[in-house]
Amino acid sequence: MNRRINAFMMAMALGLSALAPSSAMAQAEAVNAAAQAAPAAPAAANEAGNAATAAKPAWDYAKPVATVGQPQPGEMTFQEQFTPNGHYALWMHDNILLWVCIIISVFVLALLLYVMVRFRRSANPVPSRTSHNTLIEILWTVIPVFILIGIAIPSIDLLARQFKPAPKDALTVKVTGYQWYWGYEYPDNGIPEFVSNMLPPEKALERGEPRLLAADNRMVLPVGVPIKLIITGSDVIHSFSIPAFWVKEDAVPGRLNERTFTIEKPGVYYGVCSELCGARHGFMPIAVEAVSPDKFAQWVKAQGGKMPGDKSAEAAPAAASVPAAAEPAAATNAATPAAANAAAPATKS
């Protein structure tokens, strides 16, 4: 018995030490070192991108709000939600699932304590030989069935809402996961894929952004407009995830996954790749800037794209319709991720 307890304590200690920040940091550093030993192609491409972005029309990224769209120090639960599905899912978690967990855990713990005290050997030398009790057996079958039905109804409703096909007027963005950065393409707006790399931590802090979450090029999206993300991977499985939108969808090579949501409030929202995808898995953040539809149209113009239904833009070639046509807009037509990166949108530095 003692040995078993010792083994259990050892296992606990090992588990705790794995969770300790120092060892987690050591692990992160090891990953970092491994990644630096690996070919630094994306980083090099990124630098080329930074050089090229200087010539692009200015678009000032918004400053993030520390309490919105990013994790908080000491936070225990989910981030505040900014999509209708997010509110619904968080409501379900807080008001149904959490209470089911708490009530069942407390009930089972109370039963165990009661049995341990009431039927202990000293007080109960001759054990009962009862082996059946029809009433209890019916209860412990029927009550869990009702609990499961109670969970299933809102769960299935949430699933149906999350996978409801996007309306016709939805804005489509194609998201591609690469080892180890993201590519964003706006087919409705004629914006070819551009690449989003992690900002170096010092640069992120300089800009007032959270380290390891800030990206050089953000995915800019309008608020109040249904967004349809088409998500895929180019090399291995990644996972596109933004906690404040209740969005997490695998990016699988050779497969197009779809996710629809509507953002309620302008702001900067961060996420991370959520599928172990290799050495720099922890260093491919997602940064979304949600803006008003008017500002979104400005951003689209600044990228050399056009809004759907914008006749003047359709009549003239895209590059000519941009006021700052003198800048090398042709570069944005690059098709490969690396080249697209070189033509990536301007960043505030």
Ligand SMILES: [Cu+2]
């Ligand atoms: Cu990844």
